[in-house]
Amino acid sequence: MSFFRFLRENARWLAGGFLLTxxxxxGQTFFISVSAGNIREExxxxxxxxxxxxxxxxxxxxxxxxxxxxxVDRYSPKTVTLIIVPMLALACVSMxxxxxxxxxxVTIYLLRLFGQGMMTQNAFTAMGRWFSAQRGxxxxxxxxxxxxxxxxxxxxxxxxxxxVGWRNGWLISAAFLLLVALPxxxxxxxxxxxxxxxxxxxxxxxxxxxxxxxxxxxxxxxVLLLGVMAPGFIGTTIAFxxxxxxxxxxxxxxxxxxxxxxxxxxxxxxxxxxxxLIDRFSAxxxxxxxxxxxxxxxxVLAGFEGQWSVFVFMGLxxxxxxxxxxxxxxxxxEIYGIRHLGAVRALIVAILVFATAMGPGLTGYLIDIGISYxxxxxxxxxxxxxxxxxxxxxxxxxxxxxxxxxxxSATSAP
Numbered sequence: 001m002s003f004f005r006f007l008r009e010n011a012r013w014l015a016g017g018f019l020l021t022x023x024x025x026x027g028q029t030f031f032i033s034v035s036a037g038n039i040r041e042e043x044x045x046x047x048x049x050x051x052x053x054x055x056x057x058x059x060x061x062x063x064x065x066x067x068x069x070x071x072v073d074r075y076s077p078k079t080v081t082l083i084i085v086p087m088l089a090l091a092c093v094s095m096x097x098x099x100x101x102x103x104x105x106v107t108i109y110l111l112r113l114f115g116q117g118m119m120t121q122n123a124f125t126a127m128g129r130w131f132s133a134q135r136g137x138x139x140x141x142x143x144x145x146x147x148x149x150x151x152x153x154x155x156x157x158x159x160x161x162x163x164v165g166w167r168n169g170w171l172i173s174a175a176f177l178l179l180v181a182l183p184x185x186x187x188x189x190x191x192x193x194x195x196x197x198x199x200x201x202x203x204x205x206x207x208x209x210x211x212x213x214x215x216x217x218x219x220x221x222x223v224l225l226l227g228v229m230a231p232g233f234i235g236t237t238i239a240f241x242x243x244x245x246x247x248x249x250x251x252x253x254x255x256x257x258x259x260x261x262x263x264x265x266x267x268x269x270x271x272x273x274x275x276x277l278i279d280r281f282s283a284x285x286x287x288x289x290x291x292x293x294x295x296x297x298x299x300v301l302a303g304f305e306g307q308w309s310v311f312v313f314m315g316l317x318x319x320x321x322x323x324x325x326x327x328x329x330x331x332x333x334e335i336y337g338i339r340h341l342g343a344v345r346a347l348i349v350a351i352l353v354f355a356t357a358m359g360p361g362l363t364g365y366l367i368d369i370g371i372s373y374x375x376x377x378x379x380x381x382x383x384x385x386x387x388x389x390x391x392x393x394x395x396x397x398x399x400x401x402x403x404x405x406x407x408x409s410a411t412s413a414p
Contacts, residue, residue, distance in 0.1 A: 003276075006137055013130055014141050016077070016188030020123035021145030023181045025153045026088055026173055027115010028146075029054075032108070034154045035095070038166045043101055053105055055357055061113035062353035068113070069121050069346025073339075077126040078189040084122065085182040088114040092174035096167045120146075121349065125342045128333035130193035133279060139329035140275025146325070147268055209337030215344050220401075223394045227387045228331075228348075229355040230291060231324040234298065234380050235317065237359035241373065248373060251307045259314040266318025267325075274326040283331040284399060288392035290327050291384040294320035298381030302374045335398060 007014065025031045032054075040050050072080055091110035098104050123142050131138040161169040215221050238245070246253050278286055297316035300309050336344050367373055 003137065006134060007141075010131075010134075010138070010193070012188045012191065013126070013193045014138060016185055017123040017127050017138070017142035018145040018148075019181065019185045019188070020081070020119045021142055022149045023085070023088075023177060023185070024115050024119035024123075024146070025149030026092060026177065027111040027113075027117070027119070028149070029116075030150050031154055031157065032111060034157055035161075035166050035170070039104070043104060045101075053101070054108060055361075057105055057108035058112050058353060059357055060109050061117055062350040064109075064113055065117045065121070065346050065353075066350045067346075069118065069349070070343040072122055072125045072342035072345075076189070076192065077122055078186050080118070080122045081182070081185050081189055084114050084118040085177055085185065088119065089174040089177040089182075091115070092170045092177065096170035096174070117349065121342065121345060124329045125345055126189070127329065128341050128345075129338045135330045135333065136275040136278025136283065136326060138275075139278075140271045140326040143271050143322075143325045143329060144268060147264060147271075151264065209339035210335075210344070211340050212343040212347055215336055215347070220394055220397060223390055224287075224331075224335075225348075225351060227287070227291060227391045227394075228324070228328055229352060230380075230384055230387055231294060231320055232352050232356040233359040234294060234384075235321065236356040237363050237380075238301070238317075238377070240360035241363060241367075244367070245301075245373065249305055249307070251310065255307055256310055259310045262311050263314040263318035263321070266315050267322040270319045270322030271326050272322075274323045275330075278326065278330050283327055283334045284395050284402075286323075286327055287331075287395040288388055290320070290323045291388040291391065293317075293323065295381045295384035295388065298377050298384065302378035302381065 036050065039045065040047070043050075045053070071083070075083075087110065091107055091114060094103065094107040094110065098107050123145070124139065127138045127142050128135065157169050157173070160172060164172070210218070242256060243253065245251075246256050274286070274290075293316045297313050297320060300316065301313045304312075332344055332348060333341050363373070363376055366376055
């Protein structure tokens with residue numbers, strides 16, 4: 001099936017997933033950080049104090065997601081949408097009206113849980129269930145909602161806040177969620193997608209649906225985590241310490257910031273490319289490759305001091321982000337099935353949040369005790385190479401296990 005035909009025949013479900021990830025922006029770091037200066041000023045918080053509040057609220061949301069995220073296994077995507085979008089809007093109202101540090105903590109917790117957490121959880125779980133042989137394409141398109149939100153919403157909010165104030169900007173965000181996002185997403189998600197005669201043959205890579213307890217007991221799960229945690233850990237770390245890196249290299253922050261355009265463009269391009277590759281070869285088959293662009297990105301950033309290296313690094317980072325975001329959306333249903341996908345994904349997302357929270361703190365500590373930051377970045381690149389080799393081994397083992405499971409099922413069938 002051609003890509004455009006796929007878009008046309010599945011427009012409502014893809015649009016619903018795209019809007020979920022797009023409007024998850026209200027709970028993403030890139031959107032909340034636009035108000036960081038106002039928040040620190042009005043609450044009398046230092047950079048460190050606000051950073052600690054943000055980290056603790058994010059970790060608390062990750063803990064909650066491991067339990068609350070399972071609702072996507074019990075309710076339809078539309079029903080979940082009718083729960084989480086109003087809660088995200090409530091968090092926006094709380095940000096606008098809050099006057100105490102305690103309520104600020106609760107607000108950020110709610111923004112992170114229902115924005116970054118549950119909106120994304122609902123989108124990717126629905127795509128994992130509704131699509132099989134075309135899952136890579138579906139996930140790659142839905143992933144672009146994150147990029148669209150990052151490109152558009154912070155700029156709109158800054159313009160809005162300059163006219164009506166930052167608190168009123170959050171109130172308008174809440175109204176937009178309730179009056180635009182909620183009815184649009186709910187109507188698009190109202191009809192469950194069923195398999196069609198035009199769907200290609202389903203590729204079976206797992207013989208059964210795993211429970212979360214079974215996933216936790218699976219040794220291969222922990223080997224997989226060694227690979228899938230790397231992009232979030234490394235990307236967050238380098239973004240967090242970008243000012244230090246710019247000062248260390250003698251670069252200008254303006255040029256470094258402009259290179260993010262290269263990263264964003266490459267992310268979109270390679271999200272779509274990886275979706276096609278996953279549908280053709282499977283997510284498991286693509287595991288050994290997804291960390292290699294990130295490894296080269298680290299080596300470039302660590303080894304070259306010319307400012308041109310920033311653009312090469314950002315291009316490779318965008319390739320990695322596009323590849324990994326699509327792969328990680330398609331991988332888990334392929335390995336562990338779809339019946340308990342919400343519970344499994346909630347656990348994995350929580351672990352990935354912990355990884356991203358660890359990165360800036362660990363590398364900051366190593367900088368403080370005198371460990372060279374470029375040396376740390378080079379070590380991250382070496383880690384990616386080693387993890388890619390592990391992914392090659394685990395990919396082969398997963399394929400062999402799937403064949404064994406299917407063979408056993410065929411033997412036991414009457």
